[in-house]
Amino acid sequence: MRQDVPPEHEEQDEEAEEQGGPQRRYLTRNGAERMHRELLRLLNEERPKVTAEVSAAAAQGDRSENAEYIYGKKRLREIDRRIRFLQRRLDNATIVTPSEQTDQGRVYFGATVTLEDEDGAKTTYQIVGSDEIDAQGGRISVESPIGKALLRKAVGDTVEVMRPRGEIELTIVSIKYV
Structure with a gap:
């Protein structure tokens, strides 16, 4: 089950890391595996799919009034934010069995x-x-x-x-x- 983190929490984590370095967090092995599976799914499935949709929408012409393009770019930013968040959490995690x-x-x-x-x-x-x-x-x-x-x-x-x-x-x- 994916545990969404509201963007404001991700931003707070980024600020905390910038000020005092990365914070050490503990994860169970199962929790780390779930997060890793989500990261791989975002990188290998979701992001390429949305990127292709944005490219197709961009080819339609005027981007300023193209809802598919605007929504796609927004979704791409959300995916990228989640990818950065998961990578940072996994990199700084202490895995406990x-x-x-x-x-x-x-x-x-x-x-x-x-x-x-x-x-x-x-x-x-x-x-x-x-x-x-x-x-x-x-x-x-x-x-x-x-x-x-x-x-x-x-x-x-x-x-x-x-x-x-x-x-x-x-x-x-x-x-x-x-």
């Missing part, structure tokens, strides 16, 4: 954690980098309130997490590194 974690009794980056709330409902999350989040897919950021609260905790530990609907207590039922 969760199954290689030596201390598997505590929650660290890449862990898959099953939690039980105050009502007895169980939820499973994988702790991933901010570029990989997919709440519906069970992947939450290590920088999220739950992710931060869980770090370095063990099975049986209880954490309190502040969320928009109020504070909740979560107990760690299991920790897996797959």
Whole structure:
């Protein structure tokens, strides 16, 4: 699943890199592979297709009122921005393979954690980098309130997490590194 990043976030990342150098980010191996597949798809399929469409639209004559040409150029800029973003993220990423974690009794980056709330409902999350989040897919950021609260905790530990609907207590039922 592609995780679109709004252009303003990409621009903020570019500014941060210009000011203090590239920021080190963590990615799981699966997350890095998903980003790499998207990058290859953009470079090998999307960009050539849109480039051909723009060339065909340009050949029609007056470009100032040619909607196909204007839209195509805009789409090409969006693709190029996303390509630069993905390349920069992959170049500066530290790839983590969760199954290689030596201390598997505590929650660290890449862990898959099953939690039980105050009502007895169980939820499973994988702790991933901010570029990989997919709440519906069970992947939450290590920088999220739950992710931060869980770090370095063990099975049986209880954490309190502040969320928009109020504070909740979560107990760690299991920790897996797959």
